[in-house]
Amino acid sequence: MNNTYVSRVGLCVGITLIAAGAVAQEGNMERGQAAAASCSACHQADGSGMNVPDGESWPRLAGLDADYIAKQLHDFKAGRRDNATMATFANMLNDQQIADVAAYYSQLPATQGQGGDEANETLLARGQQLAERGDWNAYIVSCQSCHGPGGKGVGDTFPGIAGQHAGYIHTQLTAWKNETRSNDPQNLMGAIAKRMSDDDIQAVSAWYAKQPASADQESTQ
Amino acid sequence: MITCPRPLVLALTGCSLTVGIGISVYATSVLAQEERADAALNQLVHEPPTMEDLESADIHPELKKVIRYGHDLFTNTQQLRGENVFNDMNCSSCHLGEGRVPFSAPVWTAAITLPDFRGKNQHVNNLEERIAGCFAYSMNGVPPEYGSDEMLALSAYHQWLATGAPMYPDKPIYGRGFPAPEEPTEDPSYARGETAYQENCSICHQENGAGHYENDEYVFPPPWGDGSNNWGAGIARLETMAGFIYQNMPLGQPRSLSDQQAWDIAYYITSQERPQDPRYTGDVAETAERFHGRSLYGQTREHDGHVLGDHDNFGEKGDIKPWNVGMPRFENLSEE
Numbered sequence: 314m315n316n317t318y319v320s321r322v323g324l325c326v327g328i329t330l331i332a333a334g335a336v337a338q339e340g341n342m343e344r345g346q347a348a349a350a351s352c353s354a355c356h357q358a359d360g361s362g363m364n365v366p367d368g369e370s371w372p373r374l375a376g377l378d379a380d381y382i383a384k385q386l387h388d389f390k391a392g393r394r395d396n397a398t399m400a401t402f403a404n405m406l407n408d409q410q411i412a413d414v415a416a417y418y419s420q421l422p423a424t425q426g427q428g429g430d431e432a433n434e435t436l437l438a439r440g441q442q443l444a445e446r447g448d449w450n451a452y453i454v455s456c457q458s459c460h461g462p463g464g465k466g467v468g469d470t471f472p473g474i475a476g477q478h479a480g481y482i483h484t485q486l487t488a489w490k491n492e493t494r495s496n497d498p499q500n501l502m503g504a505i506a507k508r509m510s511d512d513d514i515q516a517v518s519a520w521y522a523k524q525p526a527s528a529d530q531e532s533t534q
Numbered sequence: 535m536i537t538c539p540r541p542l543v544l545a546l547t548g549c550s551l552t553v554g555i556g557i558s559v560y561a562t563s564v565l566a567q568e569e570r571a572d573a574a575l576n577q578l579v580h581e582p583p584t585m586e587d588l589e590s591a592d593i594h595p596e597l598k599k600v601i602r603y604g605h606d607l608f609t610n611t612q613q614l615r616g617e618n619v620f621n622d623m624n625c626s627s628c629h630l631g632e633g634r635v636p637f638s639a640p641v642w643t644a645a646i647t648l649p650d651f652r653g654k655n656q657h658v659n660n661l662e663e664r665i666a667g668c669f670a671y672s673m674n675g676v677p678p679e680y681g682s683d684e685m686l687a688l689s690a691y692h693q694w695l696a697t698g699a700p701m702y703p704d705k706p707i708y709g710r711g712f713p714a715p716e717e718p719t720e721d722p723s724y725a726r727g728e729t730a731y732q733e734n735c736s737i738c739h740q741e742n743g744a745g746h747y748e749n750d751e752y753v754f755p756p757p758w759g760d761g762s763n764n765w766g767a768g769i770a771r772l773e774t775m776a777g778f779i780y781q782n783m784p785l786g787q788p789r790s791l792s793d794q795q796a797w798d799i800a801y802y803i804t805s806q807e808r809p810q811d812p813r814y815t816g817d818v819a820e821t822a823e824r825f826h827g828r829s830l831y832g833q834t835r836e837h838d839g840h841v842l843g844d845h846d847n848f849g850e851k852g853d854i855k856p857w858n859v860g861m862p863r864f865e866n867l868s869e870e
Contacts, residue, residue, distance in 0.1 A: 442586075446609075449631030450584065454786050459738070462751040470737055498737050504786045 338408060340379055340416025348410040349417050351402060360418045362478060364427035364522070369398075370480030376423030376527055380469030382415035385496075394496040422527070428479030429522030436512075440520025443513060453508050456517060459501065464521055470498060476526025482518035490514070577708040582634045582642050582695040597690070604691025607684060608633055608641075611673065612752050614684070620851035621674040621809070622745055622761035624752060628672070628769060630782055634695060636709020637781035637788070642695035643710050646703060657863040661689050670856035671766040674809045674849050677858050712769075712777030715793035722772070724837060727802025730795045734784060743806055758806035760849045765811035771828040776800035804830050805842065809849030812859045818844040 349356075352374075356362050360375030374382060388394035389403035406414065432440070442448065444464060447455035457464055459471045466473030474482060488494035489506035497503060509517075583591070585605060588598055607613065609632055611624040625641075626632055633641035649660040654667070665688050666677035678684035732741060738754040739745055745756030756762045768774050780796035782788050791799070811831070815821050818841060822832025831843040848854075 446585070446632065449635050452786070452788075454630075458753075458785060461748045461753050465749070467746060467748050467753050499734065499784055499787075501737075501784065501786065 338383075338412040340383075340412035340414075340419075342413070342417050342420055344410070345413035345415070345417025348406060349414045351405060352414060355398075356418075359424060360421040361424035362481070364478035364480045366428065366480060368480070370428070370478045370484060372481040373424055373426065373477055373526070374418035375421035377419060377472055378466060378469050379412075379415040379419035381466075381472045382418055383411050384469070386411045386415065388496045395493060423473075423476055424526075426476040426478050426522035426524070426526065429519040432479075432516070432519035432523075436516045437520055437523070439513070440516035440518070443509075443517045444520055448513075451508050453505055453513070456521070464524060465527065473526055474521050475524035477521060479518040479522035482521055483514055486514045486518070487511075576705060578699065578703045578705045579708040580642065580696070580699040582640065583697055584634070585632070588694070600687050600690050601694045603683075604687035604689070604694075605632065607688055608691055610752075614675075614678070617676075618669055618678050618684070619673045619675045620849055620854075621756075621763065622747065622752065623673055623755050623763060625668065625673075627755035628778060630785075633692070635782075637711075637713060638709075638778075639711050640695075640709060641692050642699065643707050645689075645693045645696040646699050646701050647707075661692060663858065665689065665692070666856075666858040670812055670859050672763040672769065674762075674764040674851060676851070676854060676856045712774050712781055714773040714777040715780040715796050718794045718797040720794065722776075722797040722801035724802055724805055724835075726794075727798035727800070727805075730791075730799050731802050734791065734795070735799065738785070743803070757803045758808050760809060760847070762808050764809035764849065765829065765831050765843050766813055766825065770804060770808065770831070772797075772800055772804050772830060773828065775804050801830075805835055807840075807842065807845070807847075809851075810843065810845060810847055812848070812856050814843075814846070 355371040356374050357371075360373060362371040362373040364370050385394060386399075386403045386406060387408075389396060389399040390406075392400070403411075429437075443453060444456045447453050447458070456474065459467065460474050461467040461471065464473065464475035485494060486506045486509060489497070489503045490509060492503065495503055506514075585602075588601060591598070608625040608629075611619055611626075612622075628639065629635075629641050630638040644661055644664050648664055649658050651657065652659045652664070659667075662680050662685055665685065666680070669675045669677035678688075735757070739757050740754075743756055743758040743762070745761060746754040763769055769778060776797045776799075779799055780789060780791060780793065784790065811821060811825065813821060813825050815824070818832050822843065826832055826843075832841065834841050
């Protein structure tokens with residue numbers, strides 16, 4: 314055994330550990346609840362967030378996919394997703410705490426989105442069209458073609474958007490459109506957001522805010 | 535234009551309609567506007583109506599209902615699962631944008647070019663028989679009966695999309711089919727294709743090509759495997775798959791991959807297994823000889839020696855035979 318071999322083994326072990334840490338970190342709900350104390354000022358104790366008209370809305374985290382939440386927190390820390398407030402709070406969390414808070418919020422029951430109630434019928438109809446069928450004349454593919462039936466999310470890549478606050482959806486789509494958010498894989502969201510008019514963004518935000526986020530919620534409505 | 539005498543205004547309006555359609559349709563897509571304007575000069579450019587147009591159309595309300603049903607079957611063909619459909623696909627999995635989008639094999643073209651002779655089954659097909667072919671191959675299923683509610687509704691949707699387009703056009707149709715990209719500089723490569731697939735496609739279609747069902751509902755179609763189209767489908771051919779990918783993928787970003795990437799990914803995908811061709815004779819070499827001039831069916835995969843299509847796995851439909859495959863037609867005319 315020579316030094317090269319040893320260092321190669323060391324490198325392999327190191328890479329394995331890093332990979333395991335990044336991909337398969339187990340989150341713990343109880344620890345997550347404790348670590349989430351600093352999040353609740355905005356995202357609320359029940360993870361419902363808040364729709365803030367004409368301001369920065371705080372997204373509902375309750376019921377979102379854990380790996381999706383974790384990725385966003387890592388992206389805030391690394392600067393891949395730009396938000397001054399979240400960069401500060403994400404930087405207070407280590408990798409384990411990120412996994413913990415992500416697990417915690419993902420287990421909370423989803424709450425209803427806000428901010429869609431003022432929308433008129435025409436706007437909601439346009440929102441539903443974009444959500445379910447898209448507008449291919451403008452090469453806008455439907456939201457549900459990636460975010461899944463009912464916009465309830467697909468895996469850890471495509472977050473649930475049904476029942477999210479209108480203000481938050483609006484801000485994010487606008488950010489993609491203006492290229493101030495670009496942490497989506499392969500520009501899948503960015504390419505489409507750029508083809509959406511401001512009215513389109515408003516329409517789809519209002520529509521999804523009014524939709525049930527989960528099957529449970531659907532049955533209690 | 536405002537100061538022009540009235541007849542000239544009309545003439546210009548007429549002209550701008552012809553060319554303008556080409557320019558305005560999908561104007562914000564990356565498909566260049568100039569291309570459409572040029573195309574309009576010597577090709578048939580048709581803008582199919584939308585489902586919003588249907589609501590305001592001056593046609594019988596009963597017809598609207600049937601067209602809506604046809605649209606619903608087209609975009610949610612999974613509702614026929616276990617009856618006519620035995621894989622994880624919808625018509626709109628490949629015919630994007632509800633069958634309206636150019637370069638994504640827009641389906642209204644079938645309504646104005648059929649009946650016509652079809653090389654695939656060596657006789658004259660009408661629209662229903664063409665749709666039946668999709669069920670037998672692309673949906674790995676069994677078509678609804680000719681004249682059935684489902685078949686009529688699907689045909690009605692196709693024909694209504696063709697509203698205003700000339701029957702048997704004397705010009706090539708703009709955006710028809712899945713036009714293949716330019717021949718690649720290098721021969722398509724399985725290894726390069728695999729890398730490009732995993733980088734560009736697997737986030738939706740999965741590393742193993744299984745696509746994605748979420749809560750028992752369709753999300754992303756499987757490009758290969760039991761849930762995909764069978765070996766007899768048009769898109770099992772390398773050039774058709776290359777065309778589909780180049781013109782349409784990743785979703786929302788048409789023509790963003792290079793020609794080479796599109797061919798490589800297509801080669802990788804069409805080198806995977808899928809349900810057996812319903813025309814299978816029991817012998818892969820014979821079936822390849824008779825039906826597979828342009829797919830990799832029957833060929834030996836280089837990296838593992840697997841002969842593509844050498845199996846009797848017909849997918850979920852098992853030993854059910856689609857009734858339309860091999861159905862003889864016009865036998866009384868065969869002497870002429």
